Amino acid sequence: DMQTALSAAFESEEYQSRRRALDSEFQDQQQATLVDLQEDARRRNLALLRTPSGLAFAPLKDGEVLPPDEYEKLPEEEQQRIQADVEVMQEELQKVLSKAPRWEREMRNRLRELNREVAAVVLNDLIEEMSGKYGDTPGIVAYLDAVRRDVNDHLGDFLAAGEKKHQAADGDSPIAFVDSVSPLRRYQVNLLVDSADVEGAPVIYESNPTYTNLTGRVEQMAQMGALVTDFMLIKPGTLHRANGGYLILDALKVLINAYAWEGLKRSLEFGELRIESALQMLSLASTVSLEPEPVPLDVKVVLLGDRMLYYLLSQADPDFNELFKVTADFADEVERTPETQQSYAGLIATIVRNESLRNLDRRAVGAVLDHAARLVSDSERLTAQLQAIVDLLQEANFWADEAGSDLITAEHVRQAIDAQIFRLDRVAQLMQDEVLRKTILIETDGAVVGQINGLSVLQIGNYAFGQPSRITASVRMGRGDVVNIEREVNMSGPIHSKGVLILSSFLNSRYALNQPLSLSASLVFEQSYGGVEGDSASSTELYALLSAIGQVPIKQTLAVTGSVDQQGRVQAIGGVNE
Numbered sequence: 001d002m003q004t005a006l007s008a009a010f011e012s013e014e015y016q017s018r019r020r021a022l023d024s025e026f027q028d029q030q031q032a033t034l035v036d037l038q039e040d041a042r043r044r045n046l047a048l049l050r051t052p053s054g055l056a057f058a059p060l061k062d063g064e065v066l067p068p069d070e071y072e073k074l075p076e077e078e079q080q081r082i083q084a085d086v087e088v089m090q091e092e093l094q095k096v097l098s099k100a101p102r103w104e105r106e107m108r109n110r111l112r113e114l115n116r117e118v119a120a121v122v123l124n125d126l127i128e129e130m131s132g133k134y135g136d137t138p139g140i141v142a143y144l145d146a147v148r149r150d151v152n153d154h155l156g157d158f159l160a161a162g163e164k165k166h167q168a169a170d171g172d173s174p175i176a177f178v179d180s181v182s183p184l185r186r187y188q189v190n191l192l193v194d195s196a197d198v199e200g201a202p203v204i205y206e207s208n209p210t211y212t213n214l215t216g217r218v219e220q221m222a223q224m225g226a227l228v229t230d231f232m233l234i235k236p237g238t239l240h241r242a243n244g245g246y247l248i249l250d251a252l253k254v255l256i257n258a259y260a261w262e263g264l265k266r267s268l269e270f271g272e273l274r275i276e277s278a279l280q281m282l283s284l285a286s287t288v289s290l291e292p293e294p295v296p297l298d299v300k301v302v303l304l305g306d307r308m309l310y311y312l313l314s315q316a317d318p319d320f321n322e323l324f325k326v327t328a329d330f331a332d333e334v335e336r337t338p339e340t341q342q343s344y345a346g347l348i349a350t351i352v353r354n355e356s357l358r359n360l361d362r363r364a365v366g367a368v369l370d371h372a373a374r375l376v377s378d379s380e381r382l383t384a385q386l387q388a389i390v391d392l393l394q395e396a397n398f399w400a401d402e403a404g405s406d407l408i409t410a411e412h413v414r415q416a417i418d419a420q421i422f423r424l425d426r427v428a429q430l431m432q433d434e435v436l437r438k439t440i441l442i443e444t445d446g447a448v449v450g451q452i453n454g455l456s457v458l459q460i461g462n463y464a465f466g467q468p469s470r471i472t473a474s475v476r477m478g479r480g481d482v483v484n485i486e487r488e489v490n491m492s493g494p495i496h497s498k499g500v501l502i503l504s505s506f507l508n509s510r511y512a513l514n515q516p517l518s519l520s521a522s523l524v525f526e527q528s529y530g531g532v533e534g535d536s537a538s539s540t541e542l543y544a545l546l547s548a549i550g551q552v553p554i555k556q557t558l559a560v561t562g563s564v565d566q567q568g569r570v571q572a573i574g575g576v577n578e
Contacts, residue, residue: 002151003184005122006158015118022114026107033096040092044085048093055093057086115155123148147187157184185232192216192236193243201245206238209249211259214238215267216275218290234292239264239273242299251305251313264301268323273297333381341369344382351390357397363410368392371417377577392416424463431458431467440527442468443556450474450548453559454525454540456532457575464575468559470526471537473544478520480512482545485524486532493533502535503542505566521545536573539564 009015038048045060059066059082071079127144134140151158195202206213216237220227238247254260259278267273272294303324310327313320334340345365352359360368371392375383383389393408395416400408434440442453456469482504486492492500500523511517523541525532539562547554562570 002122002126002187003158005126006119006151006155009118009122010115010158015114018114019111022107022110026103029103030100033099037089037092037096041089044089045082046085046089048089055097057089057093059086112155116152119152119155123151151187185230188232190232190234192234193240195244202242203246203248204238204242205248207250207253209238209254209260209264210257211263211278212237214260215263215273216240218275218277218292220289229290231290231292234275234290237273237275239267239297239299240295243273243295244298246300246302248302248304251303251309254303255309265319265323267297268299268301269319271297330384332384333376333378334384336369336373336380336382340382344369344372347386348389348393351386351393355390355394355397357393358400358406358408360393360396360408360413361410364396364408364413367410367413371413374577377574392420395419421463424461425465427458427460428463428465428467435468442470445556447553447555449551449553450544451556452540452544452547452554453556454537455559455561456525456537457534466575469528469537471523471540471544472526473521473523473541473548475519475521475545475548477518480508480517481520482507483520483522485522486528491528491531493531495535496532496537499535499538499563500541502566503538503545503564506542506564506568507545509566510568519549521548534573535563536561536575538562539570542568 034048041048041057042060046057047060047065049056049058049065059071061070071082074082127148130144131141134144214237216239217235218229219233219235220229221233222228249264254264273296274294275292277289301324307329348360348365348368351357368389369382372382372389373379375385375388392413396408396412399412399415399419400406403412405412431440435442443451444453450473452471454469454471456467457464458467482500484492484497484500487497487500508517523545525537540560542564543554543560546552561573563573564570
């Protein structure tokens with residue numbers, strides 16, 4: 001510790017002895033001059049006196065100072081002689097006093113040289129040791145040389161710091177704190193990032209990528225009613241800690257935090273990291289701040305996000321493709337093969353271990369695999385969205401705990417799935433109740449011309465459920481138009497309208513090759529008040545339309561789904577599970 005070493009050197013007996021010698025020499029010089037002045041004054045029957053206002057001369061008589069009343073009784077000529085001698089001695093005194101500042105300067109200079117000589121012994125040992133350790137870093141060597149020069153110029157601060165430090169330790173007052181950190185605080189080193197114990201390149205995930213969390217900040221503290229700062233209040237950002245390695249960020253979180261995206265792009269574009277206050281940048285604050293030198297930046301940034309966000313940034317931000325050139329598009333699902341199922345089972349075991357859950361038996365693993373296939377609505381695929389699997393396993397573990405089982409069984413997995421559905425199917429149950437109470441009319445027996453039960457899927461948040469929908473068709477003489485009533489009232493989505501146009505094209509290509517159709521038809525989803533989207537009901541609408549044209553009743557015990565193309569082929573649809 002430099003302060004301790006310097007304090008010890010200045011408190012040593014050798015230094016104190018040399019210091020006393022200088023003081024004694026200065027005092028002896030002053031005393032000798034005053035003695036000469038006193039002797040000269042005595043030869044003139046004058047005494048040199050110390051008064052509250054300084055040095056002064058007074059007349060002597062028989063070796064004693066002449067009282068003022070006795071002085072007044074002296075003859076005029078004697079008084080004039082004494083006054084002339086006093087004026088002469090006053091001039092001599094002024095000459096002596098004028099030499100005092102020069103003597104003091106000489107004394108201070110000699111004391112300064114002594115202090116530097118003593119300090120050099122300490123500084124050379126400390127700084128040479130550091131210079132040897134960091135000799136291959138020119139910036140550190142230059143800094144150490146600057147410290148050496150600055151310490152020599154401010155040795156008095158070190159001599160006074162010890163006493164101030166003791167005073168600060170006696171209490172927690174702000175004044176004591178200010179005294180304890182100034183002025184020696186400037187010799188401290190603000191180590192922004194300590195990578196001494198890091199093996200390999202750092203890999204950091206920032207969960208809250210705000211502007212200051214990424215680029216760093218300059219903090220301030222209140223002293224005497226004002227906000228002040230110094231270099232010790234410079235705090236690093238995640239980019240500092242990830243410098244030389246990898247930084248992983250959630251793209252959406254970066255975008256929704258003010259100035260974070262622009263700050264990240266600027267740092268990557270120029271290859272340097274600047275710590276700047278957003279308030280200062282926007283001229284919204286006038287407090288004292290710092291402008292630290294930029295730090296060279298070499299970091300690989302990995303942005304995580306969905307496809308829509310990637311496409312949006314690629315199109316809307318010209319800098320995005322320049323800065324992020326490598327894209328990894330991960331699939332949402334994987335093929336269900338014996339090999340992938342085995343790997344999936346290993347993944348389940350990893351989740352169980354990481355989350356400290358119970359182990360699963362074989363049937364429970366199979367139930368989880370079936371649920372993973374159900375999540376992608378494909379028995380030959382498995383979902384790659386693992387958070388849903390983690391949630392399922394955690395809830396199944398709860399049911400196993402409730403049952404007092406050491407293992408998670410298939411029954412516990414089914415209980416977890418049922419519980420997840422139960423928490424979300426309130427609207428589905430309400431709509432089912434409306435059907436049972438005949439508020440929503442759904443025929444489930446008999447046969448009706450121009451009417452058919454379609455199957456629709458409703459999405460509420462992350463929960464989707466199936467619902468029967470009554471679709472009716474009416475026909476009349478016309479010019480071959482098929483009217484989509486939902487479209488006419490702006491309740492039909494573009495894909496649903498496309499499906500109706502496709503089935504119209506099928507009718508024309510099948511039945512109006514040589515002559516136009518002499519009918520018009522109308523299609524509608526009865527009791528539908530929230531809009532219709534999708535083409536999965538186009539085949540159902542076609543059946544209702546053909547039933548109305550041919551007056552052939554359709555069994556109401558059936559419900560139909562599926563889209564149709566212009567050749568009348570029924571195509572696959574989504575939402576089969578629901």
